[in-house]
Amino acid sequence: xxxxxxxxxxxxxxxxxxxxxxxxxxxxxxxxxxxxxxxxxxxxxxxxxxxxxxxxxxxxxxxxxxxxxxxxxxxxxxxxxxxxxxxxxxxxxxxxxxxxxxxxxxxxxxxxxxxxxxxxxxxxxxxxxxxxxxxxxxxxxxxxxxxxxxxxxxxxxxxxxxxxxxxxxxxxxxxxxxxxxxxxxxxxxxxxxxxxxxxxxxxxxxxxxxxxxxxxxxxxxxxxxxxxxxxxxxxxxxxxxxxxxxxxxxxxxx
Numbered sequence: 248x249x250x251x252x253x254x255x256x257x258x259x260x261x262x263x264x265x266x267x268x269x270x271x272x273x274x275x276x277x278x279x280x281x282x283x284x285x286x287x288x289x290x291x292x293x294x295x296x297x298x299x300x301x302x303x304x305x306x307x308x309x310x311x312x313x314x315x316x317x318x319x320x321x322x323x324x325x326x327x328x329x330x331x332x333x334x335x336x337x338x339x340x341x342x343x344x345x346x347x348x349x350x351x352x353x354x355x356x357x358x359x360x361x362x363x364x365x366x367x368x369x370x371x372x373x374x375x376x377x378x379x380x381x382x383x384x385x386x387x388x389x390x391x392x393x394x395x396x397x398x399x400x401x402x403x404x405x406x407x408x409x410x411x412x413x414x415x416x417x418x419x420x421x422x423x424x425x426x427x428x429x430x431x432x433x434x435x436x437x438x439x440x441x442x443x444x445x446x447x448x449x450x451x452x453x454x455x456x457x458x459x460x461x462x463x464x465x466x467x468x469x470x471x472x473x474x475x476x477x478x479x480x481x482x483x484x485x486x487x488x489x490x491x492x493x494x495x496x497x498x499x500x501x
Contacts, residue, residue, distance in 0.1 A: 250316030250353055254330040254339055255323050256360020257288055260447035264366070269358040276323035280312040281335070285325045303387075305335060309342035313350045329362035333383045333411050363470040364409035367442035370452050372481070372490035374440060374472055377497065379407040384414070384421045391421065398425060402432040407478060407493055410471040414462060422471070423462035429473055433457060438474035438491050441465055454480070454488055 253272040258264040273279070273289055280286075283299040291297070298315075300308050312322045326334035336357050343350045368375045380401050386394055401408050414422040429437070435458035443451045443466065453464065457473075465471055477497060480489040 250319050251321045251356070252312055252316045252339060252353060253321075253323050253356045253358055254336045255325050255358045256329045256331075256334075256362075257285060257325055257327050258360040259328060259363060259366035259445045260288070264361050264446060266358065266360065269360060272356070272358050273323050273325075275321060277321045278312075278315050279323050279325060280308060280315070281325035282308075282327075285327050288327075289325060305338035306342055309335065309338040310346060312339065313342055313346065313353065316353050317347070317349060326360070327363075328366075329360045330357055331359065332362045332381065333385075363411065363442070363445060364472065366445040367409075367440060367452070367470045367472060370442060370445060370450075371440055371454060371488070373492040374407055374438075374474065374478060375409075375493065376495050377407060377475060377477060377493040378404075379409065379475075379493075381409040381411060383411045384425055385412040385418065386421065387418075391424075394421070395424070395428065398428055399432070402429060402473075405475050405477070407475045408473040410473070412467065413465050413469055413471045415467045420462075422465055426457070426460060426462060429457060433473070433476070437476075438478050438480055440472035440474075440491060441469055442472065443469040445470065452488070454491060 255269045255272050276295060278296045278298060279289060280298045282302050286297055286299040312324045316322045324335050324339060330336040364381055382397055384394060435456060437457040439455050439457055439460045441453040441464055475493055478493045480491055482489050
């Protein structure tokens with residue numbers, strides 16, 4: 248087959264943080280496939296066909312892109328952030344595994360992007376300086392019991408935890424439940440970072456303690472970061488927000 252599918256990470260939103268390789272993949276594509284708001288972030292190019300779809304049709308979107316490529320198209324499947332982090336790369340490979348055997352002969356590439364937790368961390372200091380993990384709070388594709396078990400395990404291991412997909416109109420209670428679990432296992436002064444729309448015009452970042460944070464402060468565009476027991480705040484002058492960092496050492500300095 249002569250077609251190509253490139254799954255492209257658009258990064259956090261500011262075009263300066265789109266990689267040169269991702270830009271090249273977008274520029275050379277005959278067809279652009281993705282969730283509507285992500286497709287809208289890509290400048291229009293003469294002759295390039297754009298195929299926008301809804302947020303909850305990832306597998307259908309992946310199959311559509313693979314069919315286009317099987318007919319000879321050069322397809323760019325776009326994702327916000329990094330396409331391999333809770334995003335379209337996994338959907339494309341799931342479609343390949345369970346779909347038309349001919350798709351396995353296609354040229355499939357993944358162009359990475361800056362994922363939300365890295366963008367958020369850069370705005371507040373170095374909260375991911377120690378061990379960390381990322382969890383999705385969405386229970387659309389896995390049971391809440393699995394989400395809760397993984398969150399408890401991460402907190403027990405004393406990771407910094409980045410929560411993706413924290414809350415939405417269809418999932419209004421999960422973040423509150425997560426904060427209650429955190430309150431059982433971490434102290435009230437644990438730093439919590441709420442990073443909304445990082446590196447976009449409507450960016451808003453708040454640094455709060457666990458005792459202050461409420462689920463209503465976040466939305467689907469928010470990355471929630473929960474500090475470890477070693478995560479620290481460095482106070483700054485003149486009312487500036489503190490820096491947040493997690494030392495690389497654990498417990499006793501070497």
